Amino acid sequence: MRLYAATPVRRTRQIAGDLLLVGWVVLWIWLGNVVHDATMSLTTPGQQIDASATGLSKALNDAGDKLEGVPVVGDEVATPFNAARDAADGIADAGRNTADAVATLAFWLGLLIAAIPIVIWAAYYLPRRYRFARRASAGQRFIDSNADLDLFALRALATQPMHVLARIDDDPAGRWRAKDPEIIRALGELELKESGLRPPRSARVR
Numbered sequence: 001m002r003l004y005a006a007t008p009v010r011r012t013r014q015i016a017g018d019l020l021l022v023g024w025v026v027l028w029i030w031l032g033n034v035v036h037d038a039t040m041s042l043t044t045p046g047q048q049i050d051a052s053a054t055g056l057s058k059a060l061n062d063a064g065d066k067l068e069g070v071p072v073v074g075d076e077v078a079t080p081f082n083a084a085r086d087a088a089d090g091i092a093d094a095g096r097n098t099a100d101a102v103a104t105l106a107f108w109l110g111l112l113i114a115a116i117p118i119v120i121w122a123a124y125y126l127p128r129r130y131r132f133a134r135r136a137s138a139g140q141r142f143i144d145s146n147a148d149l150d151l152f153a154l155r156a157l158a159t160q161p162m163h164v165l166a167r168i169d170d171d172p173a174g175r176w177r178a179k180d181p182e183i184i185r186a187l188g189e190l191e192l193k194e195s196g197l198r199p200p201r202s203a204r205v206r
Contacts, residue, residue, distance in 0.1 A: 002136040003129075005196030014129070021125055025118050032114025039106035046102060049095030057088035132196060139195040149188025149199060156191035164190070 005011045063081050142151060157165065157173055165172050168186050175183035185199070192199050 001133050002140050002196075003133050005132075005136065006198040007193060007196060010196055014132075017125065018129075021121065024121055028114045028117045032110040032112075035113045036106045036110030039109055040103060043099040043102045043106075046095045046097075046099030050092050050099065051095075053088045053092035053095060057085050057092060060085035060088060136196045139192065139197050143192075143197065143199070149184055149192075152189075152191040153184045153187035156187040156194075160187075160190060160194070 004014050060081050139152070153176055157176060165187075168190065169175055169183055172183055172187060176187060189199050
């Protein structure tokens with residue numbers, strides 16, 4: 001498949017466009033990572049709450065276990081510690097859930113920040129590049145297999161705007177029907193240029 005035009009100016013524009021697309025992708029991936037990392041920093045309070053509440057819960061649980069061993073009043077004395085332990089576990093769960101929620105938000109926010117601009121540009125740019133590559137590749141096969149501009153001249157008559165054809169000749173269709181080599185070559189080169197191709201030096205007109 002032919003990815004770039006044979007003509008220098010158009011080929012340079014295509015290469016610049018491809019490099020710009022790559023730079024655009026890299027830029028937005030970097031920005032997405034920046035947003036992700038900045039959002040992830042918000043998980044610190046939730047993680048600290050989780051760690052502190054988990055430590056407090058463990059300490060209260062240990063204290064409750066020891067108090068339960070006190071004869072007669074052990075269970076009653078341990079009850080407030082066990083209740084406090086449960087409350088600390090609830091606080092730890094809340095901190096953990098908050099950190100998890102922020103982490104999920106950071107992932108999707110970073111992904112969307114990067115993906116949306118990339119997809120928009122790619123959806124506009126890549127189909128045009130694909131259409132060019134398909135058209136240029138098909139045209140190149142005709143040139144490679146038979147150095148004949150008749151087909152490209154006919155296509156130019158069918159697809160080129162009228163004002164463009166008028167710049168070539170006042171009656172390009174009549175001269176093409178008359179097998180005029182000069183007009184056939186002019187029309188063929190016009191269509192080849194539109195396809196990003198150059199006519200081979202050996203091109204001949206039937």
